[in-house]
Amino acid sequence: DTEVTQTPKHLVMGMTNKKSLKCEQHMGHRAMYWYKQKAKKPPELMFVYSYEKLSINESVPSRFSPECPNSSLLNLHLHALQPEDSALYLCASSQVGGQGGGYTFGSGTRLTVV
Amino acid sequence: GNSVTQMEGPVTLSEEAFLTINCTYTATGYPSLFWYVQYPGEGLQLLLKATKADDKGSNKGFEATYRKETTSFHLEKGSVQVSDSAVYFCALSSYSGGYQKVTFGIGTKLQVIP
Numbered sequence: 001d002t003e004v005t006q007t008p009k010h011l012v013m014g015m016t017n018k019k020s021l022k023c024e025q026h027m028g029h030r031a032m033y034w035y036k037q038k039a040k041k042p043p044e045l046m047f048v049y050s051y052e053k054l055s056i057n058e059s060v061p062s063r064f065s066p067e068c069p070n071s072s073l074l075n076l077h078l079h080a081l082q083p084e085d086s087a088l089y090l091c092a093s094s095q096v097g098g099q100g101g102g103y104t105f106g107s108g109t110r111l112t113v114v
Numbered sequence: 115g116n117s118v119t120q121m122e123g124p125v126t127l128s129e130e131a132f133l134t135i136n137c138t139y140t141a142t143g144y145p146s147l148f149w150y151v152q153y154p155g156e157g158l159q160l161l162l163k164a165t166k167a168d169d170k171g172s173n174k175g176f177e178a179t180y181r182k183e184t185t186s187f188h189l190e191k192g193s194v195q196v197s198d199s200a201v202y203f204c205a206l207s208s209y210s211g212g213y214q215k216v217t218f219g220i221g222t223k224l225q226v227i228p
Contacts, residue, residue: 006157031213042203042218043158050212090157094214102148102207103216107157 003027006091006106014114015081021109023074023091032074033103034066035090043090049074050096081113116141120204120219127226133191135222137178137204140185145206147171147180147187152201152221161189161202194226 004025013019023032031050035043048056049068057066063085065077074091088110092103120137127133139147146165150158162171167182176191187204204219 033213040221040223042221045216048213055213088157096212096214097209101214102146102160102163102205103158103214104160105150105157110155 004091004093004104004106006089006109008109009107010110010112012112012114013078013081015083017081018077018079020078021076021089021091021111023076023106024072025093025104026072027093027104029093029095029104030071031094031096032068033092033094034074034076035092037088037090037108047076078111081111083113086111086113116145116206116208116215116217118204118206118217118219120202120222122220123201123223125222125224127194127224129196129226129228130193131226133189133194133198133224135189135202135204135224137187137189137219138185139187139204139206141206141208141217143208145208147178148205148207148216149176149178149187149189150203150205150218152203154200158203194224196226196228199224199226 007022034046037043046060047066052068067075088108090108091106117140148163149161151161162173164171164180170179178189201221203221207214207216
């Protein structure tokens with residue numbers, strides 16, 4: 001299995017809602033990532049998990065809460081978002097070592113905050 | 115820190131034309147280099163990679179050679195098709211103690227017209 005699966009593909013939520021994005025991989029990768037991508041921009045790193053522990057939080061607002069329940073799953077919990085948080089949210093995974101294999105990305109969740 | 119510079123698009127070509135998208139990088143150590151492609155409404159897909167100097171990555175008719183002396187990793191294809199229309203991101207990765215730190219270029223939009 002060489003895929004990273006993200007659900008849902010599309011999500012519309014109000015500013016008072018609570019929702020979660022889910023990411024799953026079965027490639028044996030022990031590093032997982034959340035990225036945010038706005039239109040016509042490169043992806044921006046939000047969080048990095050290594051061996052299921054949070055390694056990097058790129059000063060992301062607390063209305064985004066990541067969770068890594070096991071080595072295959074990565075969640076992003078959303079609460080009280082703002083319209084400017086509307087974007088494509090991408091999950092990725094990789095090996096943890098220096099093998100230089102790069103990331104495998106999921107197809108993303110297109111989030112619209114209304 | 116690490117950085118990637120790639121030509122701004124959009125690049126518009128006729129079908130069967132030759133493609134070059136320039137990419138240069140600044141990095142310490144020995145990064146791995148990548149080209150990712152993003153089709154409309156989708157996540158990023160790894161197109162090709164090179165992990166050391168003089169390596170040539172290739173896939174689907176696309177090629178890029180890791181040139182350490184010029185710190186470049188230009189993407190080329192001899193004859194583009196309409197289906198190659200997408201955004202292309204040059205990227206480098208370096209090992210950062212338990213995960214891979216990836217730096218992306220700004221992305222170059224390619225439009226191929228029949």
